Structures are given as C-alpha cells and as structure tokens.
Amino acid sequence: MLDIVVIRRDPDRVRCSLRRRGLDPSVVDEVLRMDSEYRSALASVEETKAEKNRLSGEIGKARDKAAAAAAARPTLDGLAERIARAEERARAFAPDEAGSPLRALLEQMPNLLDDSVPDGRGEEDNVVLRTWGTPPSFDFPPKPHWELGETLDVIDFQRARHLSGSRFSVLKGQGARLSRALVQFFLDRANARGYVEVAPPYLVTRSTMWSTGQLSKFADAMFRDADTDLYLIPTAEVPLTALHRDEILDVDTLPRKYVAYTACFRKEAGAAGKDTRGLVRQHQFDKVELVWLCEPDRSFEALEQLLGDASSLLQELELPHRIVAVCSNDVGFNGAKQYDVEVWLPSANTYREISSCSNCTDFQGRRAGIRFRTAKGKLQPVHTLNGSGLAIGRTLLAIVENFQHKDGTVSIPPALRPYTRFDALRRE
C-alpha cells in the first residue's frame, strides 16, 4: 500500500508511475478529493471531542459531580450529536476503514516505480541486460521435456490428469529424485550465502495474505478453504515476508535474509490455453524462495545481490540464461523494480522466466507493519525483497531439454551430481 502522505505531497510522482504502468492516473485525483473530505471531517470530529473532553474533565474536578454533570447535560448532549454526525462523515472516507471508497482505491494502487525501471508496454519491451552461456545446438531434432519425460518414465502427465485434472504432474523415479536434489542444492547454496532456512506453513490466514499485497489484486488466483478461510500460498514470499508481521525489528539484525522451500499453489485462471503442455505452468509447483528485509537505503543494492544469488545458481548448473530489466508496464503490483532471470528452453526456442527478483520497497512493510527504529528513533517500515532461487519445475525441465542427447538420455550438470547421485537420466 502506498503512503497516503506521499500521494498528498507528491501526486505528480504517483501519476507518472501509474501512467508508466499503463494505468489511469486519475485515481490520484479521486484519492486527493476523498482524502481532503476525510481530513475536514476528522478536524471537526477532533475539535468537538476536545470540547467534550474539557467539559468531562471539569465535572471530574467539581466537588459535587452529580450537580456538575446535570448542569452540563444539555451542552454535552448537543456535542454528542455533533460528534456522531461528523464521525459518520469521517468514517465514510477514512483510509483505514475497511469498506471506505478511499481505502478501496488505495488498495488497488500498485507500488511506485523506481526511476531506473525502463519504459515499456509489455513483456516485449523488457530490456536484456546480459546473457550468460550459449543455447545448445543439437545435431538432431531436440525434443520437448514432456516427450522426454514420458519416454524416460520420469514425468507422468497422464496419471496426474487422472488424479487431479489438468496442470498437474507426477514425477517418478529419477525425475522425483532430480527434483529433490534441486531443492537440496538450492537450499544449500542459499544457506552458504547467509540465508536462514525456514520451513513455513503452506496455509495462511486472510490477514497474512493481505499483508503482503496478494489479496488486493490476486484474490482470484489463489486456492482458499472456505470453512477455515485459509489460503494456500501462491509463493513462499507470503509467509517469509510476513514472518515478522507487526514486529519492530532491531536495526542491528537487518538485513534479514530468509530462504524457504515450499510448494506453491495457483489457480492460473487467467492463463487458459497458455502453456498447457509440460511443467511450465502448474496449479502446484515447488520453489525455493529468497526474501530480504532490509533498511530503505540499502534495498536497491540488496536487489542486485539477490539477483546475483539467483543467477549464480543457473551458472553452476551451466544453464544458458539471461537477465532482463522488467519494463514499467510489466513490473508486478508489489514491486518498485524487478529483474527477471530467464532460462533457455529449446522446446520454445526462447528464454523463459525461471526467477523474478523484486524490490518491493516499503509497500509490503507498511501493510504488514514490519518496522525498525531509525537512528533518530523514528519507526519506519522495512523494505522487502523477494526472488526465486529457483523454481524447481522449470529448472528441471530446463535441464532435461538443454542436456538431452540423441539417444533420449539426459546428462546431469556436474554441480548437481553429488545431490542426485546419478549422472544421467536413463530409461530404467
């Protein structure tokens, strides 16, 4: 959630950010109008209450309290009525009142874009910053992972459909072991880089979900149990970021770096017909997620480190990939700045997202009430960052496709062999 004070003081900055995201900047004027409505109502509430408090205090000090109360009665009744009226008016536009229209507008406003984010209308305008490795050239027609997976008997899409419907998969034998090896590999690397490993719940409450910004825009994208009102996490970003919700963190303990392996659950309702084959887009997938909580003036530097942590994994796995600066219209709702790491997929003959690293600045910290005390003693929301390190399914399919051989076997990247304990996928 944006700081309403920023909207008030620097509306042009907010308008500009919205415009760059391809959104209508006129909400800013709506917000300003309601906000001034609210403040004038609030002023009259407070003024009237001050008067009432003063009278009450006098009654408390009077020797004959009953008599004083009786004497003040008519005045107090009048004040009470005025307070009730003004309060009603104030409440209608209060930014922190659940049902208020101002709140509704604020909730749907995305984070302010950082100036360094390139302009662009969509994915195609993302800027490639650097490319690592060379896409493999095959002297035979390379197969997509879903074919290789079935042939090797390590991925079973058909039985997954039978069990759970579309967009699910079953990993078997070496496939399941490869997946587990990747989890272990990623967690070990993150641990080595100072991330504290966390095994969080996969179900979280509505307020947890709200606190990290997932509920404003993506409510439809999540699985939820109606009885308990619990949500299945769409990413470990949610429990990791909200881990310190409503806490005041000692500044000496910042930055805090957390890593978690979890399953992730997404309805993918808006992606009908997209990526229907293979492991790319599933209702349930595994991911190792990296999250930082840090001081505001360090967060952009932290984003570079986070990106480095994510991309180094692909280097170790010898998977060709590139880093793109996500353009203004493509940066996520929570993010002020975002990099995507894209891995080469022979079946698509292009690069596909395997990690997304975002600096959410204070957007989530404010909602979630995660704060620290500045040197001057002021409380301030922390900045939060998150990035995949990495998506397990997409890494697995990238390995299968990039390291395939003519005979249908697949080599395991050397760095991973201590984890898999086998050096190739073969039909068993």
Next chain:
RNA sequence: GGAGAGGUGGCAGAGCGGUUGAAUGCGGCGGUCUUGAAAACCGCAGAACGCGAUGAGCGUUCCGGGAGUUCGAAUCUCCCCCUCUCCUCCA
C-alpha cells in the same frame, strides 16, 4: 471437538469507573564518574492520525477487535478473534 486461564508500551509485569498514556523491572537513549569500558548514580524516553513549515507546539485516538452502559471505561456488560494449559483425536 470438550474444559479452563489469559490477551496492557521493545520485552516482562502492575493497574479502587474521574490528570493512568498507563506504576515497576529489564532493555534503549543522554549525562556524571573512568585513560577507556563495566558497575554505580542522575536524567530522557509509547504509537497512530490530524492541524502546523517534513520545526516548536496543539489536538484526537489507542491497554486483542467490535458494540454497549456512563457526563467520564484499560477498569463494568455483550459479541468476536487470538494465545496458552489440560482432556479427546491424529501424522
């Protein structure tokens, strides 16, 4: 699922319906002392929002959340939420 206990400031922990925004302890900040540090001692310190110049200052609200009683509620009543303990069930 059943029974009980409890939710107060960064933490711990008091609080007859009327200067209690809240004792006390720890922690924090500033100072005295010290070559420095520790200890000891003295002092300062809650949060959100609004007005104001992003200052001084002023005001309102806040003791889990919401309603109520009252001129006045942390303190009384009702509802909800959460946590803890015990029992039951269970990986």
